[in-house]
Amino acid sequence: MTTTNKPKTLVVIQLTGGNDFMNTIVPYTNEHYYDSRKKVVLRQDEVLPINNDLAINYNAAPFKRIYDEGRMAIVQGIGYPDSNRSHFRGMDIWHTAEPDRVGSEGWLGQAVRQLDTGGENVLTGVNVGAGLPRAMAVAGVPVTSVGDLEGYGVMSKVEHQQVKEKALEAFKAIYGQAIGSGPVAEYIGQTGLNVLDGADRLAEVASGYSSTIEYADNEISKNLRDVARIHLAGLGTRIFYTTHGGYDTHATELQGHPKLMKNLSAAISDFLDDLDQHDAGDDVVILVFTEFGRRMRDNGSGTDHGSGGGAFLFGNKIRGGLYSEYPSLKPVDWEHGEDLKHTIDFRGIYGTVLEQWLGVEAQPIVKGAFEQISPFAN
Amino acid sequence: MKSERALVAHLMRRAAFGATPTELDYLTEHKTYEDIVEDLINPEKFEELDRSYLDRYYGGEQVSAQVAKWLFRMINTPRPLEEKMSLFLHHIFPVAWGKSEHTHSIVVEIEMFRKIGLSSFKNILFELSKDPAMIFWLDNNENHKDEINENYGRELLELFSMGVGNYTENDIKNASRAFTGWTFRQPLSLYPFGHYPAVFEYLPEDHDNNEKEFLGHKGNFNGEDIINIIVRQPATAKFVSRHLYNFFVEDETQVPSWATEAPKNEDAINELAGVFMESSGDMKSVLRVLFNSDFFKESMKLPKVKSPTELVAGVLKQTGEFNKPKPGIHVFANTTLNGSATDGTMSIMGQMLMNPPTVEGWHTGHEWINSGTLSERISFVEDQFSDESKPGIREIISRIGSLENDPAAIIDQCLDLMGGINVSESTYEALVAYTQELQGFTGKEISEGTGIHNVLQMVASTVDYQFA
Numbered sequence: 001m002t003t004t005n006k007p008k009t010l011v012v013i014q015l016t017g018g019n020d021f022m023n024t025i026v027p028y029t030n031e032h033y034y035d036s037r038k039k040v041v042l043r044q045d046e047v048l049p050i051n052n053d054l055a056i057n058y059n060a061a062p063f064k065r066i067y068d069e070g071r072m073a074i075v076q077g078i079g080y081p082d083s084n085r086s087h088f089r090g091m092d093i094w095h096t097a098e099p100d101r102v103g104s105e106g107w108l109g110q111a112v113r114q115l116d117t118g119g120e121n122v123l124t125g126v127n128v129g130a131g132l133p134r135a136m137a138v139a140g141v142p143v144t145s146v147g148d149l150e151g152y153g154v155m156s157k158v159e160h161q162q163v164k165e166k167a168l169e170a171f172k173a174i175y176g177q178a179i180g181s182g183p184v185a186e187y188i189g190q191t192g193l194n195v196l197d198g199a200d201r202l203a204e205v206a207s208g209y210s211s212t213i214e215y216a217d218n219e220i221s222k223n224l225r226d227v228a229r230i231h232l233a234g235l236g237t238r239i240f241y242t243t244h245g246g247y248d249t250h251a252t253e254l255q256g257h258p259k260l261m262k263n264l265s266a267a268i269s270d271f272l273d274d275l276d277q278h279d280a281g282d283d284v285v286i287l288v289f290t291e292f293g294r295r296m297r298d299n300g301s302g303t304d305h306g307s308g309g310g311a312f313l314f315g316n317k318i319r320g321g322l323y324s325e326y327p328s329l330k331p332v333d334w335e336h337g338e339d340l341k342h343t344i345d346f347r348g349i350y351g352t353v354l355e356q357w358l359g360v361e362a363q364p365i366v367k368g369a370f371e372q373i374s375p376f377a378n
Numbered sequence: 379m380k381s382e383r384a385l386v387a388h389l390m391r392r393a394a395f396g397a398t399p400t401e402l403d404y405l406t407e408h409k410t411y412e413d414i415v416e417d418l419i420n421p422e423k424f425e426e427l428d429r430s431y432l433d434r435y436y437g438g439e440q441v442s443a444q445v446a447k448w449l450f451r452m453i454n455t456p457r458p459l460e461e462k463m464s465l466f467l468h469h470i471f472p473v474a475w476g477k478s479e480h481t482h483s484i485v486v487e488i489e490m491f492r493k494i495g496l497s498s499f500k501n502i503l504f505e506l507s508k509d510p511a512m513i514f515w516l517d518n519n520e521n522h523k524d525e526i527n528e529n530y531g532r533e534l535l536e537l538f539s540m541g542v543g544n545y546t547e548n549d550i551k552n553a554s555r556a557f558t559g560w561t562f563r564q565p566l567s568l569y570p571f572g573h574y575p576a577v578f579e580y581l582p583e584d585h586d587n588n589e590k591e592f593l594g595h596k597g598n599f600n601g602e603d604i605i606n607i608i609v610r611q612p613a614t615a616k617f618v619s620r621h622l623y624n625f626f627v628e629d630e631t632q633v634p635s636w637a638t639e640a641p642k643n644e645d646a647i648n649e650l651a652g653v654f655m656e657s658s659g660d661m662k663s664v665l666r667v668l669f670n671s672d673f674f675k676e677s678m679k680l681p682k683v684k685s686p687t688e689l690v691a692g693v694l695k696q697t698g699e700f701n702k703p704k705p706g707i708h709v710f711a712n713t714t715l716n717g718s719a720t721d722g723t724m725s726i727m728g729q730m731l732m733n734p735p736t737v738e739g740w741h742t743g744h745e746w747i748n749s750g751t752l753s754e755r756i757s758f759v760e761d762q763f764s765d766e767s768k769p770g771i772r773e774i775i776s777r778i779g780s781l782e783n784d785p786a787a788i789i790d791q792c793l794d795l796m797g798g799i800n801v802s803e804s805t806y807e808a809l810v811a812y813t814q815e816l817q818g819f820t821g822k823e824i825s826e827g828t829g830i831h832n833v834l835q836m837v838a839s840t841v842d843y844q845f846a
Contacts, residue, residue, distance in 0.1 A: 016714055089476070092735065102736045122749070131726035132750025145750030147757075154756045154839065157764065159827045163819065170812035170836055177804035178841045184629070184681040184744045185802075188841045191752050198749070245714040 017248030079342025109138030153199025387798020394458030463495025559585030698770030
């Protein structure tokens with residue numbers, strides 16, 4: 001399904017583990033930062049200033065370029081009320097947009113339901129990576145999860161092509177005939193057919209793509225390259241999801257975080273360049289989020305779970321700059337001991353991308369009216 | 379033959395983690411169905427696995443190593459219902475290391491489940507209420523005589539025993555008061571000794587000694603008195619029976635809807651609840667009736683979707699790759715939230731053991747299945763059944779013989795040898811047709827890599843195989 005009027009597409013990147021926002025967008029002239037961070041700290045010669053107060057971690061140099069080009073919005077102090085510092089509850093809340101109760105429907109799955117009311121295109125929502133994140137999961141809303149584009153689908157490990165074809169036929173027969181054998185078997189049958197349908201349509205993606213961009217050889221670059229390839233194939237995908245893991249830097253932040261910053265910023269930069277090269281840069285916006293920020297003080301080798309963090313938006317249609325406010329670093333303003341207090345509710349940012357970018361009604365998804373920002377250029 | 383093979387296979391899938399062909403041969407030849415039920419519900423008749431041996435292979439604090447050890451037990455234990463009941467209690471009393479003092483506390487809790495799963499429900503609730511992991515998870519260490527924290531008291535009634543609609547807010551408050559002073563302490567300081575399991579501690583000075591009113595009873599109740607009252611309630615008998623039915627017989631709706639939706643089989647629940655009341659909540663008595671009942675024997679055709687744990691343990695048991703302790707089983711249990719670079723199979727399928735998502739536990743039944751988890755299930759069985767040198771697969775192939783045999787006979791044997799699997803007529807026909815196609819590949823290059831393992835992969839990939 002190639003469309004001519006190029007529908008707007010959202011790419012969500014989850015930084016798993018709780019990214020240290022203070023060491024990503026660094027308050028490099030703030031005394032409280034240097035008072036609190038003794039070891040896990042960026043010196044003033046390790047940052048790339050964007051104004052007199054804030055600077056980008058020099059390991060994320062590509063972000064500085066994108067920021068200077070006006071294509072990066074920094075959402076400062078994003079969070080949710082009453083953070084309990086748990087990864088799991090934190091991710092739950094971000095995935096379902098329900099901080100007050102345990103939600104069962106993913107926020108992006110609900111957006112897919114609005115975008116594709118008949119459930120006709122199993123590729124309207126695509127996760128690139130293993131499993132299906134809760135954010136994408138809503139019962140009865142077909143979405144696709146692609147672990148590896150080259151080997152996507154079932155029976156992908158069967159050695160010979162001719163045998164594989166027969167295996168797929170058998171699989172299709174078995175899953176197709178589950179219809180009529182009870183609601184649960186039917187549901188599983190339909191899910192299997194959706195996997196096949198997605199695989200069929202994705203099969204041609206790899207061969208139709210060419211680019212001069214050379215992505216790095218790591219997970220996030222590989223995943224964003226897959227996103228680019230699927231997007232450029234014009235299969236009607238409106239929401240992509242992918243994950244960059246390793247941000248739970250309790251102990252080895254000095255070794256781990258610089259590499260994460262390098263890999264993430266290079267991957268996003270290559271991805272944006274790739275889209276531009278294919279004249280598709282205006283159709284795509286990226287939202288980067290993490291479940292929480294980290295504690296004000298370091299623990300000598302890393303940082304422990306905190307609350308207020310930061311999110312980022314990237315894209316040609318983004319009006320770059322700083323949004324909301326950087327959380328106050330003054331000890332008197334800390335909460336739960338030494339957490340940064342969030343300054344904007346994440347549901348307002350969800351509302352922003354849902355309504356202003358995807359054209360989806362946000363209220364039923366975030367369940368309320370939350371302060372939005374205006375990060376989109378006309 | 380003393381017992382019917384298909385029925386024994388069904389029992390072993392539900393009450394255990396499946397059975398190998400050799401085990402099915404032995405059981406059907408030497409034991410009646412009723413004998414096998416007795417063996418299952420009386421695990422003390424069989425020697426347990428050598429703990430020190432297991433600890434040497436699967437030690438350490440990483441939760442993936444601890445889940446690996448649990449998986450190994452499920453696959454190899456001579457007391458499978460003991461493990462299945464630990465899993466059952468883990469489903470209904472879900473405590474996660476995501477909110478725990480350390481992984482040890484969950485490991486100790488599961489060990490406790492292993493010991494008490496087949497005792498009385500009263501004993502189960504008593505041990506649960508003294509469990510440091512549970513106390514920390516539901517904040518009972520924050521439940522003080524002058525500052526009540528109702529978290530444990532509420533879930534004890536709502537999720538762990540009676541279900542919504544059978545008690546008042548006042549009952550919750552009074553139950554919580556009765557559990558004041560029930561806390562835990564660390565036996566040794568964290569530094570420099572490292573993590574040691576915490577121990578239960580009762581602090582009389584922090585216990586509310588005033589009169590309490592609970593479910594129509596009045597007295598200066600302590601936690602144990604509350605449990606005594608709870609386990610005598612018909613609502614508890616029905617709620618626990620419904621949990622057992624949901625776990626062993628047929629998928630029910632998700633637990634939060636039980637207050638408003640009738641059970642799938644009301645008669646069965648009433649029968650089990652009756653035994654529960656008569657036996658004062660003796661789990662062995664209830665399970666004896668359950669496994670010997672007609673509704674259980676006829677439940678082969680009822681939908682009961684395998685949990686990721688049941689699928690993974692069941693497949694690993696069949697392939698025999700881990701029939702002796704060896705490294706590698708932890709890869710199924712890895713999680714990126716525990717510092718691993720990649721998620722393991724069970725995490726991708728939606729069940730991180732020892733780390734359930736919330737106090738409600740996992741949503742089960744068809745909610746285990748979506749396009750991501752289904753792809754992972756199929757990719758997992760493709761991997762596991764690809765290597766013909768694994769002992770379990772070698773055994774199956776040697777019994778079947780050659781791919782050149784009659785295709786229907788091959789499928790009959792595969793279904794039997796993979797644990798007495800039931801498939802629909804249309805699945806059966808598709809499997810026979812696929813086998814015929816495989817027989818058609820006569821060229822040397824293809825036929826060398828093609829064999830019975832392709833059939834095993836397909837059987838394990840069917841819709842039907844997703845059901846226990």
